Amino acid sequence: NAGVTQTPKFRVLKTGQSMTLLCAQDMNHEYMYWYRQDPGMGLRLIHYSVGEGTTAKGEVPDGYNVSRLKKQNFLLGLESAAPSQTSVYFCASSRDLSYEQYFGPGTRLTVT
């Protein structure tokens, strides 16, 4: 049981480049989330999904898009990366709204 996995672990992009971060969970969870963590701050919710085929905006959605084509996968896309998107990105999943969220190991993204 791998839990929540994220690909890649590290990435460096140039301004204007695009990329997709992949999150996968093997716990059959309905709910999945993407957060970003910046130094000295807590996590901020970017987008989330309450089930396969659904997505919704969180606190800081601008500059990001997401897709949930399969229940176990949640993709986060950056169409045109900006230095302000340099951050550590965490994916999480939960069985139900009342249960804790399980977090992946994170992706450290640097945009130069």
Added chain:
Amino acid sequence: ELKVEQNPLFLSMQEGKNYTIYCNYSTTSDRLYWYRQDPGKSLESLFVLLSNGAVKQEGRLMASLDTKARLSTLHITAAVHDLSATYFCAVDMRGNTGKLIFGQGTTLQVKP
């Protein structure tokens, strides 16, 4: 807008001492979560508090929730070095939505 504030943000304490971390939030919610993060690592769920007066304990950590005061506490008893980490509280944005707002985190350093 829901705001979550933790204090202190940094805590240096001696082994064997007791201390409390406070988590205040600005709007009504009855779902609060505590997470631990080790440097460079992901977040690990510690406690899920789902109702007013909820109290949970695990080892040297005890968490409580007072929804009327909009306050949660994380109490550390007889601290040991292994408890050194950053602790986050997170509040469900509008109650049972899964959209969590995180506090800034409290970095705990336990010295021998």
